[in-house]
Amino acid sequence: MDPKNRFWEIDLTRGIAIIAMVAYHLSYDLNYFNVYGVDINSGFWWYLARSTAVTFLLLVGVSLTLSYSKTKIQTPEKNTYRKYLKRGFDIFMLGLAITATTWLLLEEGTILFGILPLIGVSIILAYPFLQYRYLNFIAGVIIISIGIHLKSVTINSPYLFWMGLRPEYFYTLDYFPILPWFGVILIGLFLGNLLYYNSTRMFNLWNQPKNPIVTLFCLIGRHSLPIYLAHQPVLITTLHVFGIIEFITQLP
Secondary structure, eight states, X not given: OOGGGSOXXXXXXXXXXXXXXXXXXXXXXXXXXXXXXXXXXXXXXXXXXXXXXXXXXXXXXXXXXXXXXXXXXXXXXXXXXXXXXXXXXXXXXXXXXXXXXXXXXXXXXXXXXXXXXXXXXXXXXXXXXTTOSHHHHHHHHHHHXXXXXXXXXBOSOXXXXXXXXXXXXXXXXXXXXXXHHHHHHHHHHHHHHHHSGGGOOOSOOXXXXXXXXXXXXXHHHHTHHHHHHHXXXXXXXXXXXXXXXXXXXXXX
């Protein structure tokens, strides 16, 4: 999409979230490779990771409403669903590629149903909800509440982890099950239809500032998917090149 036709504040927010994600994963890598002890399971880094994930998923919902309001004008209804089905499937398959890569490279902690599979499935599941506002907020709160409750529940079956129902010794490095995280995307749909109804900003905001930092962050926000896919290989390769980690020798 032409940057002139985008909402710069959404790109800016997404760009800030991308930078926060890269910072978190850098600290995660330093801890994982025993370079520097970082407590990533509590305190600042835990809150940074969670707030970044919530921001991304809210923006997924907002962006879906913007896309839908434009698509429904240009595309017949039956073809509209196919568009979101294909988009969701493509993103889900990218997530599976990450799963396969971590399965090959890591001794334990294979990424199972990380954020990309969640987004892929959610794009498909969200289609019937795209035009609603307060219903999405209510449904989102309910789904989040159920998901939080399920965190303390374990089951014998290993096949429902994608829903949020995990076996007792389930372990993965990245995990975003449908419950509760689809609820966050539904709340994003609510915000999108509330704040950008029919792709029209429903509040007053100044034009994008002529500031190089804002421009850079907006640019990053417009290319969030390729940056997400590339950032970990780039981080690990950079740390290896500078001798900070010995990646090859630490593979299983």
